[in-house]
Amino acid sequence: MRRLAKWVVAVPMAILALATIYPLVFTANVAMKTRREYVLDRFSLTDTLHWDNIVTAWGSVGMARYFANSLLVVAASVFLLLLLGSMAGFALSRLPFRGSKALFIGCLAALFIPFQVIMVPLSRVMADTGLIDTYPGLILAYVAQFLPFTVFLMTSYYRSVPKEIVDAARIDGNTVYGVYRRIMVPIGRPALLSVGILDALFCWNDVIIALLMMPSADHRTLMVGVTSLRGQYTDNVPTFASGVLIAAVPVLLVYLFLQRQIADGVTAGSTKG
Amino acid sequence: MPTRNTSPVVRPGNPGRAAEGGTKERARHGAARRRGRSERLAPYVLIAPAVLIIVALRLYPLALGVNFSFTGDGDANGTAVGFANYLELLDDPLFQTALANVGLLVLLLPVAVAIPGLLATFIYLKVPGHRFFRSVYFFPAVLSPVIVGAIFNLMLAFDGPLNEFLGAVGLGPVDWLGDPGVAKFAVVGVQIWATFGMALVVFLAGFATLDSSLLDAARVDGASLRQSIWHVIIPSLSQTIQFVFVTTMIGMLTSMFGLLYVMTSGGPEGSTYLPEYYIWIQQGQMNRPALASAASTVLFLIMLVVGLLQISVLRRAGRED
Incomplete structure (x- = not known):
């Protein structure tokens, strides 16, 4: 491409970039306005930042509670996903045993069962076992949902670890569990980070599983909380925008610092068979 | 890569002569035999939690759901209604x-x-x-x-x-x-x-x-x-x-x-x-x-x-x- 052509292309791309950012900027701007300001002029940039909306959304609307719920559930789910996923990935990639191939294919097949397909029977299973509307129930649902993906990526990552490293550790007298703890966990760190961030985003961003598993109001996760805002604050747009902003900021921060790892995780599935 | 072992003391998935030698040496002790068994089971232990969760909370519900779809709602709950x-x-x-x-x-x-x-x-x-x-x-x-x-x-x-x-x-x-x-x-x-x-x-x-x-x-x-x-x-x-x-x-x-x-x-x-x-x-x-x-x-x-x-x-x- 010639130099001039590149600049010609860059202009619509810049406009598209603007269109990508603008909705967020607009929402943040609205969150900082008073209701009166919003009704009078919704577009102008506020000259004074009104943090009261954020305070209201955080406090009396209950976003603080939802935020804590989300944090707890996501942390526990991601921990379990990484633990179980790396254990299974190690076994499937570096420990030959009878049936390992069948299990890997089974895991791959489970990847293609979307939650919507199993949500009716799953909610019945959860109700029968008394796990519905409990934190362990939601955590278990998230682990079940994202485990096939986690196992798949950890297995492909561990396949790239030279077999000699594992063999050498075994010769040194390590048990299989010792190899897992002393070799596979430390060596898997980049993959654990990428997969862990993606799993955290999936769990944090989910709404359908949380809606189904946690019916009571004080068990709401942050995303379910945002959907409930919509009904409650239709005529108070700045408070609504503040709730949305509170839910978006953690993701924005993770994105700013860990963009590379997120992209690595997304593309790992596309390049590795 | 060996996929199964004929000798009970040799740990599974242990290619290479050096490793087998190490196992033989340790096999003199009774403890090593127990350890050999635990080593053989190790892959299954490592993968069991993941398999259990995927089977119980993804594959089983899938089958259950297909089964549900041929039963009725409300009064007909549980009875077969075909298509x-x-x-x-x-x-x-x-x-x-x-x-x-x-x-x-x-x-x-x-x-x-x-x-x-x-x-x-x-x-x-x-x-x-x-x-x-x-x-x-x-x-x-x-x-x-x-x-x-x-x-x-x-x-x-x-x-x-x-x-x-x-x-x-x-x-x-x-x-x-x-x-x-x-x-x-x-x-x-x-x-x-x-x-x-x-x-x-x-x-x-x-x-x-x-x-x-x-x-x-x-x-x-x-x-x-x-x-x-x-x-x-x-x-x-x-x-x-x-x-x-x-x-x-x-x-x-x-x-x-x-x-x-x-x-x-x-x-x-x-x-x-x-x-x-x-x-x-x-x-x-x-x-x-x-x-x-x-x-x-x-x-x-x-x-x-x-x-x-x-x-x-x-x-x-x-x-x-």
């Missing part, structure tokens, strides 16, 4: 709309793949500001559909910024989320806005494997950009393109619930229903779990076709490595 639920589904205008909308998504799929593909091409060719564009475009992909939906509720409101902007250039106003003929396109548009960054990043990973000398050669031969895309980039990236097609389709079929729930609730006049939203309504709102299970089974069959496609793509990718 009655499926017949009712086909008769339900809302489910018909949901399937028609899946068809619409399939038709729009090439657009949803071409946009990130073209943008990735320009970023790969290093247009001014390509690094910045890459970061910005990818960002919406990490946002929850709920947040995206909430933001676009504001943007697409009848008195919202988009109509204001259109008014300023002498167009509109359009009732983006209130007009049955417009709302589904608005929602798909938002879905594409929210996910094109994901596909873009996958495309860029594909470009990283592209032999740049091919492009240089094409340029030396005087090929235009269009010719380069058509004759060099598309053939070289065919695998990536297939992967993006399949993942975008899966995303459209299974990750639009949040958008629908927040933006339209399936309306106006049921025009934005998708199978996943239909399942949700029948299960949660209408108390028709068996009918919902039948819809789930239909969605699963659609996904199965897409999934088998994906596996064949992954297989081919594995072979060419």
Whole structure:
């Protein structure tokens, strides 16, 4: 491409970039306005930042509670996903045993069962076992949902670890569990980070599983909380925008610092068979 | 690689003479025999929790759901009704709309793949500001559909910024989320806005494997950009393109619930229903779990076709490595 052509292309791309950012900027701007300001002029940039909306959304609307719920559930789910996923990935990639191939294919097949397909029977299973509307129930649902993906990526990552490293550790007298703890966990760190961030985003961003598993109001996760805002604050747009902003900021921060790892995780599935 | 062991003291998966020697040496002690057994079981112990969870909470519910779909709701709860639920589904205008909308998504799929593909091409060719564009475009992909939906509720409101902007250039106003003929396109548009960054990043990973000398050669031969895309980039990236097609389709079929729930609730006049939203309504709102299970089974069959496609793509990718 010639130099001039590149600049010609860059202009619509810049406009598209603007269109990508603008909705967020607009929402943040609205969150900082008073209701009166919003009704009078919704577009102008506020000259004074009104943090009261954020305070209201955080406090009396209950976003603080939802935020804590989300944090707890996501942390526990991601921990379990990484633990179980790396254990299974190690076994499937570096420990030959009878049936390992069948299990890997089974895991791959489970990847293609979307939650919507199993949500009716799953909610019945959860109700029968008394796990519905409990934190362990939601955590278990998230682990079940994202485990096939986690196992798949950890297995492909561990396949790239030279077999000699594992063999050498075994010769040194390590048990299989010792190899897992002393070799596979430390060596898997980049993959654990990428997969862990993606799993955290999936769990944090989910709404359908949380809606189904946690019916009571004080068990709401942050995303379910945002959907409930919509009904409650239709005529108070700045408070609504503040709730949305509170839910978006953690993701924005993770994105700013860990963009590379997120992209690595997304593309790992596309390049590795 | 040995896949099974004949000698009971040799640990499984221990290739190489040195390792076997080490085992023999240790086998003199009784403790080593116990350890040998625990070592042999180790792979199963490591994989058991994952298998248990996947079987109990994904595969078993899948079977249970298919079974549900052949039973009745309400008074007929638990009794076999054959294909009655499926017949009712086909008769339900809302489910018909949901399937028609899946068809619409399939038709729009090439657009949803071409946009990130073209943008990735320009970023790969290093247009001014390509690094910045890459970061910005990818960002919406990490946002929850709920947040995206909430933001676009504001943007697409009848008195919202988009109509204001259109008014300023002498167009509109359009009732983006209130007009049955417009709302589904608005929602798909938002879905594409929210996910094109994901596909873009996958495309860029594909470009990283592209032999740049091919492009240089094409340029030396005087090929235009269009010719380069058509004759060099598309053939070289065919695998990536297939992967993006399949993942975008899966995303459209299974990750639009949040958008629908927040933006339209399936309306106006049921025009934005998708199978996943239909399942949700029948299960949660209408108390028709068996009918919902039948819809789930239909969605699963659609996904199965897409999934088998994906596996064949992954297989081919594995072979060419």
